[in-house]
Amino acid sequence: MITLENVSKVYHTKSGDVQAVNNVDLKIEKGEIFGIIGYSGAGKSSLIRLLNGLEKPTKGTITVAGHRIDTIRGAKLRQARLEISMIFQHFNLLWSRTVRDNISFPLEIAGVKKQERLKRVNELIKLVGLEGREDAYPSQLSGGQKQRVGIARALANNPKVLLCDEATSALDPQTTDSILDLLVDINKRLGLTIVLITHEMHVVRKICNRVAVIEAGNIVEQGEVLELFRNPQQQITKRFLNQDSEPEETVEQLRAHYSDGKVLKLSFIGESTEQPLITNLIRHFDVNVNILQGKISQTQNGAYGTLFIQLIGENSVINQAIAFIEENKIGVEVIENE
Numbered sequence: 122m123i124t125l126e127n128v129s130k131v132y133h134t135k136s137g138d139v140q141a142v143n144n145v146d147l148k149i150e151k152g153e154i155f156g157i158i159g160y161s162g163a164g165k166s167s168l169i170r171l172l173n174g175l176e177k178p179t180k181g182t183i184t185v186a187g188h189r190i191d192t193i194r195g196a197k198l199r200q201a202r203l204e205i206s207m208i209f210q211h212f213n214l215l216w217s218r219t220v221r222d223n224i225s226f227p228l229e230i231a232g233v234k235k236q237e238r239l240k241r242v243n244e245l246i247k248l249v250g251l252e253g254r255e256d257a258y259p260s261q262l263s264g265g266q267k268q269r270v271g272i273a274r275a276l277a278n279n280p281k282v283l284l285c286d287e288a289t290s291a292l293d294p295q296t297t298d299s300i301l302d303l304l305v306d307i308n309k310r311l312g313l314t315i316v317l318i319t320h321e322m323h324v325v326r327k328i329c330n331r332v333a334v335i336e337a338g339n340i341v342e343q344g345e346v347l348e349l350f351r352n353p354q355q356q357i358t359k360r361f362l363n364q365d366s367e368p369e370e371t372v373e374q375l376r377a378h379y380s381d382g383k384v385l386k387l388s389f390i391g392e393s394t395e396q397p398l399i400t401n402l403i404r405h406f407d408v409n410v411n412i413l414q415g416k417i418s419q420t421q422n423g424a425y426g427t428l429f430i431q432l433i434g435e436n437s438v439i440n441q442a443i444a445f446i447e448e449n450k451i452g453v454e455v456i457e458n459e
Protein backbone atom coordinates (compact mmCIF):
# COMPACT_ATOMS: atom_id res chain seq x y z
CA MET A 122 0.00 0.00 0.00
CA ILE A 123 2.90 2.34 0.83
CA THR A 124 6.45 2.09 -0.49
CA LEU A 125 9.30 4.46 0.16
CA GLU A 126 12.56 3.86 -1.65
CA ASN A 127 15.70 5.69 -0.67
CA VAL A 128 13.76 8.77 0.43
CA SER A 129 15.56 11.83 1.75
CA LYS A 130 14.29 15.27 2.68
CA VAL A 131 16.64 18.21 3.13
CA TYR A 132 15.34 21.63 4.18
CA HIS A 133 17.44 24.53 2.95
CA THR A 134 17.40 27.19 5.63
CA LYS A 135 19.27 30.44 6.18
CA SER A 136 21.41 28.79 8.80
CA GLY A 137 22.23 25.82 6.56
CA ASP A 138 20.77 22.55 5.34
CA VAL A 139 18.72 20.33 7.66
CA GLN A 140 18.62 16.64 6.78
CA ALA A 141 15.18 15.78 8.21
CA VAL A 142 14.78 12.36 6.51
CA ASN A 143 17.75 10.31 5.41
CA ASN A 144 17.66 7.42 2.89
CA VAL A 145 14.50 5.85 4.23
CA ASP A 146 13.23 2.55 2.81
CA LEU A 147 9.83 1.47 4.07
CA LYS A 148 7.11 -0.91 2.98
CA ILE A 149 3.69 -0.83 4.63
CA GLU A 150 1.15 -3.48 3.65
CA LYS A 151 -2.55 -2.98 3.04
CA GLY A 152 -4.58 -3.22 6.25
CA GLU A 153 -1.61 -2.78 8.58
CA ILE A 154 -1.43 -0.44 11.55
CA PHE A 155 2.13 0.78 11.28
CA GLY A 156 3.80 2.95 13.92
CA ILE A 157 6.68 5.37 13.44
CA ILE A 158 8.19 6.29 16.79
CA GLY A 159 10.82 8.90 17.50
CA TYR A 160 11.72 11.76 19.78
CA SER A 161 11.04 15.39 18.97
CA GLY A 162 12.98 16.51 15.91
CA ALA A 163 13.62 12.95 14.69
CA GLY A 164 11.82 13.60 11.40
CA LYS A 165 8.40 12.03 12.02
CA SER A 166 6.33 15.00 10.84
CA SER A 167 8.51 15.42 7.77
CA LEU A 168 8.04 11.75 6.94
CA ILE A 169 4.27 11.89 7.31
CA ARG A 170 4.08 15.08 5.22
CA LEU A 171 6.01 13.27 2.50
CA LEU A 172 3.38 10.52 2.54
CA ASN A 173 0.54 12.87 1.66
CA GLY A 174 2.53 15.07 -0.68
CA LEU A 175 2.56 18.16 1.54
CA GLU A 176 6.34 18.00 1.10
CA LYS A 177 8.29 16.72 -1.87
CA PRO A 178 11.32 14.52 -1.21
CA THR A 179 14.77 15.79 -2.09
CA LYS A 180 15.35 12.33 -3.50
CA GLY A 181 13.73 8.90 -3.66
CA THR A 182 10.34 7.55 -4.70
CA ILE A 183 7.10 7.44 -2.71
CA THR A 184 4.12 5.35 -3.75
CA VAL A 185 0.90 5.50 -1.72
CA ALA A 186 -2.26 3.63 -2.76
CA GLY A 187 -0.87 3.32 -6.28
CA HIS A 188 0.00 7.03 -6.65
CA ARG A 189 3.53 8.29 -7.19
CA ILE A 190 3.23 10.99 -4.55
CA ASP A 191 6.76 12.29 -5.14
CA THR A 192 6.04 13.29 -8.73
CA ILE A 193 2.32 14.12 -9.09
CA ARG A 194 1.08 17.68 -8.62
CA GLY A 195 -2.02 19.86 -8.90
CA ALA A 196 -5.37 18.21 -9.55
CA LYS A 197 -3.85 14.70 -9.62
CA LEU A 198 -2.31 15.21 -6.20
CA ARG A 199 -5.60 16.58 -4.82
CA GLN A 200 -7.39 13.55 -6.22
CA ALA A 201 -4.82 11.20 -4.66
CA ARG A 202 -5.19 12.99 -1.31
CA LEU A 203 -8.83 11.92 -1.16
CA GLU A 204 -7.42 8.45 -0.63
CA ILE A 205 -4.79 9.56 1.91
CA SER A 206 -6.46 11.15 4.89
CA MET A 207 -5.03 12.56 8.09
CA ILE A 208 -5.85 13.29 11.72
CA PHE A 209 -3.92 15.69 13.94
CA GLN A 210 -2.80 16.19 17.52
CA HIS A 211 -4.84 19.39 17.86
CA PHE A 212 -7.73 18.11 15.75
CA ASN A 213 -7.73 21.04 13.25
CA LEU A 214 -11.52 21.41 13.32
CA LEU A 215 -13.44 24.39 11.96
CA TRP A 216 -14.59 26.15 15.12
CA SER A 217 -17.53 27.98 13.57
CA ARG A 218 -19.05 24.77 12.20
CA THR A 219 -21.03 22.14 14.07
CA VAL A 220 -19.95 18.51 14.33
CA ARG A 221 -22.20 17.63 11.39
CA ASP A 222 -20.84 20.48 9.24
CA ASN A 223 -17.23 19.69 10.09
CA ILE A 224 -17.70 16.12 8.95
CA SER A 225 -19.59 17.27 5.88
CA PHE A 226 -16.84 19.70 4.84
CA PRO A 227 -14.60 17.33 2.85
CA LEU A 228 -17.71 15.96 1.11
CA GLU A 229 -18.69 19.47 0.05
CA ILE A 230 -15.20 20.04 -1.33
CA ALA A 231 -15.42 16.76 -3.23
CA GLY A 232 -18.72 17.94 -4.76
CA VAL A 233 -20.95 15.29 -3.16
CA LYS A 234 -24.69 16.15 -3.45
CA LYS A 235 -26.53 17.36 -0.33
CA GLN A 236 -28.79 14.34 0.08
CA GLU A 237 -25.89 11.92 -0.18
CA ARG A 238 -23.78 14.10 2.13
CA LEU A 239 -26.37 13.97 4.89
CA LYS A 240 -26.62 10.21 4.60
CA ARG A 241 -22.85 9.77 4.71
CA VAL A 242 -22.44 12.16 7.67
CA ASN A 243 -25.03 10.19 9.64
CA GLU A 244 -23.18 6.94 8.92
CA LEU A 245 -19.90 8.48 10.05
CA ILE A 246 -21.39 9.93 13.23
CA LYS A 247 -22.58 6.45 14.12
CA LEU A 248 -19.25 4.87 13.22
CA VAL A 249 -17.30 7.13 15.60
CA GLY A 250 -19.93 7.11 18.38
CA LEU A 251 -21.03 10.74 18.30
CA GLU A 252 -24.79 10.25 18.14
CA GLY A 253 -26.59 13.08 19.91
CA ARG A 254 -23.69 15.54 19.46
CA GLU A 255 -24.37 16.41 15.79
CA ASP A 256 -25.31 20.02 16.46
CA ALA A 257 -22.60 20.79 19.01
CA TYR A 258 -19.71 23.12 18.19
CA PRO A 259 -16.12 21.98 18.75
CA SER A 260 -15.79 24.26 21.80
CA GLN A 261 -18.59 22.27 23.45
CA LEU A 262 -16.82 18.92 23.00
CA SER A 263 -14.26 17.03 25.10
CA GLY A 264 -10.85 16.29 23.59
CA GLY A 265 -11.85 12.71 22.81
CA GLN A 266 -15.04 13.85 21.09
CA LYS A 267 -13.09 16.40 19.05
CA GLN A 268 -10.77 13.66 17.85
CA ARG A 269 -13.80 11.53 16.97
CA VAL A 270 -14.97 14.40 14.74
CA GLY A 271 -11.46 14.52 13.25
CA ILE A 272 -11.61 10.80 12.53
CA ALA A 273 -15.10 10.97 11.01
CA ARG A 274 -14.06 13.87 8.81
CA ALA A 275 -10.92 11.99 7.73
CA LEU A 276 -13.01 8.97 6.75
CA ALA A 277 -15.66 10.93 4.85
CA ASN A 278 -14.31 10.26 1.38
CA ASN A 279 -13.51 6.58 2.00
CA PRO A 280 -9.73 6.90 2.09
CA LYS A 281 -7.41 3.92 1.69
CA VAL A 282 -4.80 5.27 4.09
CA LEU A 283 -5.22 7.15 7.36
CA LEU A 284 -2.20 9.09 8.64
CA CYS A 285 -2.27 9.90 12.35
CA ASP A 286 0.00 12.69 13.52
CA GLU A 287 0.39 12.31 17.30
CA ALA A 288 -3.37 11.85 17.34
CA THR A 289 -3.63 11.03 21.03
CA SER A 290 -0.83 13.17 22.47
CA ALA A 291 -3.21 15.88 23.70
CA LEU A 292 -5.56 13.41 25.40
CA ASP A 293 -5.63 11.89 28.88
CA PRO A 294 -4.77 8.16 29.19
CA GLN A 295 -8.37 6.93 29.33
CA THR A 296 -9.45 8.98 26.34
CA THR A 297 -6.30 7.91 24.51
CA ASP A 298 -7.31 4.29 25.01
CA SER A 299 -10.82 4.87 23.67
CA ILE A 300 -9.50 6.66 20.57
CA LEU A 301 -6.95 3.89 19.96
CA ASP A 302 -9.74 1.31 20.30
CA LEU A 303 -11.72 3.26 17.72
CA LEU A 304 -8.78 3.24 15.31
CA VAL A 305 -8.41 -0.54 15.67
CA ASP A 306 -12.15 -0.95 15.12
CA ILE A 307 -12.02 1.16 11.95
CA ASN A 308 -8.94 -0.68 10.73
CA LYS A 309 -10.71 -4.03 11.14
CA ARG A 310 -14.09 -2.96 9.82
CA LEU A 311 -12.91 -0.98 6.81
CA GLY A 312 -9.57 -2.69 6.11
CA LEU A 313 -8.02 0.76 6.27
CA THR A 314 -4.22 1.04 6.34
CA ILE A 315 -3.16 3.22 9.26
CA VAL A 316 0.20 4.93 9.75
CA LEU A 317 0.71 6.66 13.04
CA ILE A 318 3.56 8.74 14.29
CA THR A 319 4.10 9.05 18.00
CA HIS A 320 6.70 9.50 20.71
CA GLU A 321 4.83 7.13 23.06
CA MET A 322 5.63 3.43 23.11
CA HIS A 323 2.36 2.47 24.82
CA VAL A 324 0.49 3.72 21.74
CA VAL A 325 2.61 1.46 19.54
CA ARG A 326 2.21 -1.46 21.94
CA LYS A 327 -1.53 -1.13 22.04
CA ILE A 328 -2.43 -0.94 18.39
CA CYS A 329 0.45 -1.38 15.94
CA ASN A 330 1.32 -4.55 14.07
CA ARG A 331 4.73 -3.25 13.05
CA VAL A 332 6.85 -0.29 14.02
CA ALA A 333 9.82 1.69 12.76
CA VAL A 334 12.07 3.64 15.10
CA ILE A 335 13.33 6.93 13.65
CA GLU A 336 16.34 8.84 14.95
CA ALA A 337 17.92 11.89 13.29
CA GLY A 338 16.06 11.18 10.06
CA ASN A 339 17.15 7.53 9.87
CA ILE A 340 15.01 4.45 10.40
CA VAL A 341 17.33 2.69 12.82
CA GLU A 342 15.18 -0.36 13.54
CA GLN A 343 11.88 -1.82 12.35
CA GLY A 344 9.85 -4.98 12.73
CA GLU A 345 6.90 -6.72 14.33
CA VAL A 346 5.96 -4.97 17.56
CA LEU A 347 6.34 -8.01 19.82
CA GLU A 348 9.61 -9.01 18.17
CA LEU A 349 10.98 -5.54 18.79
CA PHE A 350 9.82 -5.68 22.41
CA ARG A 351 11.43 -9.09 22.82
CA ASN A 352 14.70 -8.23 21.21
CA PRO A 353 15.40 -4.50 20.82
CA GLN A 354 18.68 -3.87 19.00
CA GLN A 355 19.24 -0.17 19.30
CA GLN A 356 19.86 1.92 22.39
CA ILE A 357 17.07 4.33 21.45
CA THR A 358 14.57 1.47 21.14
CA LYS A 359 15.53 0.29 24.63
CA ARG A 360 14.93 3.82 25.91
CA PHE A 361 11.46 3.83 24.40
CA LEU A 362 10.76 0.44 25.95
CA ASN A 363 11.85 1.65 29.39
CA GLN A 364 9.32 4.45 29.05
CA ASP A 365 6.71 1.71 28.95
CA SER A 366 7.91 -0.45 31.86
CA GLU A 367 8.01 -0.47 35.67
CA PRO A 368 9.63 2.60 37.21
CA GLU A 369 12.86 1.97 39.11
CA GLU A 370 11.41 3.01 42.49
CA THR A 371 8.73 0.30 42.30
CA VAL A 372 11.39 -2.37 42.03
CA GLU A 373 13.30 -0.80 44.93
CA GLN A 374 10.11 -0.78 47.03
CA LEU A 375 9.40 -4.42 46.27
CA ARG A 376 12.93 -5.33 47.28
CA ALA A 377 12.54 -3.52 50.58
CA HIS A 378 9.07 -4.83 51.44
CA TYR A 379 9.22 -8.51 50.68
CA SER A 380 12.27 -10.01 52.30
CA ASP A 381 11.10 -13.65 52.54
CA GLY A 382 11.92 -16.10 49.79
CA LYS A 383 12.57 -14.56 46.41
CA VAL A 384 10.92 -11.76 44.48
CA LEU A 385 10.77 -12.43 40.75
CA LYS A 386 10.05 -10.19 37.84
CA LEU A 387 8.39 -12.21 35.08
CA SER A 388 8.31 -10.87 31.53
CA PHE A 389 5.58 -12.15 29.27
CA ILE A 390 5.76 -11.70 25.54
CA GLY A 391 3.25 -13.11 23.11
CA GLU A 392 1.80 -16.58 23.44
CA SER A 393 3.50 -17.48 26.76
CA THR A 394 0.96 -15.38 28.65
CA GLU A 395 -1.72 -17.86 27.69
CA GLN A 396 -0.21 -20.48 29.98
CA PRO A 397 -1.65 -20.94 33.44
CA LEU A 398 1.77 -20.35 34.95
CA ILE A 399 0.79 -19.57 38.52
CA THR A 400 -1.48 -22.63 38.73
CA ASN A 401 1.34 -24.82 37.45
CA LEU A 402 3.82 -23.40 39.93
CA ILE A 403 1.57 -24.15 42.88
CA ARG A 404 0.70 -27.60 41.53
CA HIS A 405 4.22 -28.75 40.81
CA PHE A 406 6.29 -27.12 43.54
CA ASP A 407 5.97 -26.83 47.26
CA VAL A 408 6.03 -23.03 47.26
CA ASN A 409 3.67 -20.25 48.19
CA VAL A 410 3.11 -17.73 45.45
CA ASN A 411 2.31 -14.18 46.36
CA ILE A 412 1.31 -11.92 43.47
CA LEU A 413 2.75 -8.46 44.20
CA GLN A 414 1.95 -6.36 41.18
CA GLY A 415 1.83 -6.54 37.46
CA LYS A 416 0.60 -5.20 34.21
CA ILE A 417 -0.12 -7.44 31.27
CA SER A 418 -1.61 -5.76 28.25
CA GLN A 419 -2.75 -6.97 24.90
CA THR A 420 -0.93 -6.00 21.74
CA GLN A 421 -2.31 -6.70 18.29
CA ASN A 422 -0.25 -9.93 18.19
CA GLY A 423 -0.47 -11.29 21.72
CA ALA A 424 0.05 -10.25 25.31
CA TYR A 425 2.93 -8.28 26.72
CA GLY A 426 3.84 -7.22 30.22
CA THR A 427 5.48 -7.91 33.54
CA LEU A 428 4.34 -9.57 36.73
CA PHE A 429 6.13 -9.41 40.07
CA ILE A 430 5.68 -12.42 42.33
CA GLN A 431 7.16 -13.61 45.59
CA LEU A 432 8.02 -17.28 46.04
CA ILE A 433 8.24 -18.54 49.59
CA GLY A 434 9.60 -21.99 50.37
CA GLU A 435 12.83 -23.99 50.52
CA ASN A 436 15.59 -22.34 48.57
CA SER A 437 16.25 -25.42 46.45
CA VAL A 438 12.56 -25.73 45.56
CA ILE A 439 12.39 -22.04 44.64
CA ASN A 440 15.35 -22.57 42.31
CA GLN A 441 13.57 -25.51 40.68
CA ALA A 442 10.48 -23.33 40.24
CA ILE A 443 12.59 -20.62 38.58
CA ALA A 444 14.07 -23.19 36.19
CA PHE A 445 10.51 -24.33 35.38
CA ILE A 446 9.45 -20.75 34.58
CA GLU A 447 12.46 -20.34 32.29
CA GLU A 448 11.65 -23.62 30.51
CA ASN A 449 8.26 -22.12 29.73
CA LYS A 450 9.99 -19.30 27.84
CA ILE A 451 8.94 -16.63 30.28
CA GLY A 452 11.62 -14.08 31.11
CA VAL A 453 12.55 -14.22 34.78
CA GLU A 454 14.73 -11.92 36.81
CA VAL A 455 15.38 -12.39 40.51
CA ILE A 456 15.06 -9.13 42.42
CA GLU A 457 17.73 -9.62 45.03
CA ASN A 458 16.95 -8.68 48.61
CA GLU A 459 19.52 -6.19 49.83
Ligand SMILES: Nc1ncnc2c1ncn2[C@@H]1O[C@H](COP(=O)(O)OP(=O)(O)OP(=O)(O)O)[C@@H](O)[C@H]1O
Binds near residue numbers: 140161
Ligand atom coordinates in the same frame (compact mmCIF):
# COMPACT_ATOMS: atom_id res chain seq x y z
N1 LIG B 1 9.76 23.42 7.14
C1 LIG B 1 10.96 23.23 7.72
N2 LIG B 1 12.01 24.01 7.43
C2 LIG B 1 13.21 23.80 7.98
N3 LIG B 1 13.48 22.80 8.86
C3 LIG B 1 12.48 21.99 9.20
C4 LIG B 1 11.16 22.14 8.65
N4 LIG B 1 10.37 21.18 9.16
C5 LIG B 1 11.15 20.46 9.99
N5 LIG B 1 12.42 20.93 10.01
C6 LIG B 1 13.57 20.37 10.78
O1 LIG B 1 13.68 19.01 10.39
C7 LIG B 1 13.99 18.19 11.52
C8 LIG B 1 12.91 17.13 11.71
O2 LIG B 1 11.70 17.79 12.10
P1 LIG B 1 10.28 17.07 12.20
O3 LIG B 1 9.28 18.12 12.56
O4 LIG B 1 10.06 16.27 10.99
O5 LIG B 1 10.54 16.10 13.44
P2 LIG B 1 9.49 15.42 14.41
O6 LIG B 1 10.07 14.09 14.76
O7 LIG B 1 8.15 15.45 13.80
O8 LIG B 1 9.54 16.37 15.65
P3 LIG B 1 8.31 17.03 16.44
O9 LIG B 1 7.59 15.90 17.09
O10 LIG B 1 8.98 17.94 17.42
O11 LIG B 1 7.53 17.76 15.40
C9 LIG B 1 14.13 19.13 12.70
O12 LIG B 1 15.49 19.46 12.84
C10 LIG B 1 13.33 20.36 12.27
O13 LIG B 1 13.84 21.52 12.87
